[in-house]
Amino acid sequence: GQSLEQPSEVTAVEGAIVQINCTYQTSGFYGLSWYQQHDGGAPTFLSYNALDGLEETGRFSSFLSRSDSYGYLLLQELQMKDSASYFCAVRGFQKLVFGTGTRLLVSP
Amino acid sequence: SQTIHQWPATLVQPVGSPLSLECTVEGTSNPNLYWYRQAAGRGLQLLFYSVGIGQISSEVPQNLSASRPQDRQFILSSKKLLLSDSGFYLCAWIRDTTEAFFGQGTRLTVV
Numbered sequence: 001g002q003s004l005e006q007p008s009e010v011t012a013v014e015g016a017i018v019q020i021n022c023t024y025q026t027s028g029f030y031g032l033s034w035y036q037q038h039d040g041g042a043p044t045f046l047s048y049n050a051l052d053g054l055e056e057t058g059r060f061s062s063f064l065s066r067s068d069s070y071g072y073l074l075l076q077e078l079q080m081k082d083s084a085s086y087f088c089a090v091r092g093f094q095k096l097v098f099g100t101g102t103r104l105l106v107s108p
Numbered sequence: 109s110q111t112i113h114q115w116p117a118t119l120v121q122p123v124g125s126p127l128s129l130e131c132t133v134e135g136t137s138n139p140n141l142y143w144y145r146q147a148a149g150r151g152l153q154l155l156f157y158s159v160g161i162g163q164i165s166s167e168v169p170q171n172l173s174a175s176r177p178q179d180r181q182f183i184l185s186s187k188k189l190l191l192s193d194s195g196f197y198l199c200a201w202i203r204d205t206t207e208a209f210f211g212q213g214t215r216l217t218v219v
Contacts, residue, residue, distance in 0.1 A: 098151050100151040
């Protein structure tokens with residue numbers, strides 16, 4: 001089976017940089033993805049890593065190390081609207097399993 | 109473009125009543141479809157997934173069942189709801205094995 005662990009909560013101030021870590025255990029691995037979910041809404045896709053290294057999409061970057069079963073999401077130039085929950089997810093064969101989620105609180 | 113529809117948005121049901129949540133996808137064929145449940149402030153728990161018509165895989169034994177009567181339709185059901193069935197139910201499909209698209213979700217409260 002699959003299991004993913006993330007910190008439950010992270011706090012930061014506007015303009016700062018924050019890193020959200022994700023460690024996973026899986027019997028089959030095709031890639032690690034990240035999703036953002038605002039309160040009351042559905043998750044939306046942010047990024048995907050199939051290979052080791054860093055993927056950059058605007059203010060967001062995602063990193064993967066398959067040998068360490070570890071990845072992280074890096075958010076730069078934080079804005080108030082970034083306050084949300086962030087989930088990593090492992091893509092296994094035919095399944096997408098989500099982590100426990102990290103609640104990010106951005107303060108002025 | 110592809111879209112995913114899920115309804116209703118909110119639902120209040122008494123304990124012991126039946127449930128039927130429907131999800132349909134437009135703009136794609138033979139999608140892999142998923143049902144997730146999210147308890148308040150918690151992560152997404154995978155309930156069922158389907159890779160084709162009539163093909164259902166269950167992840168967690170429980171009071172729910174799923175069916176896929178048509179290629180782009182996925183239904184979540186229960187014969188008798190329990191209080192513990194309350195939560196936020198999300199339907200999703202995955203494009204190119206990478207990106208998941210979610211419906212708007214159904215917030216179910218069992219009273």
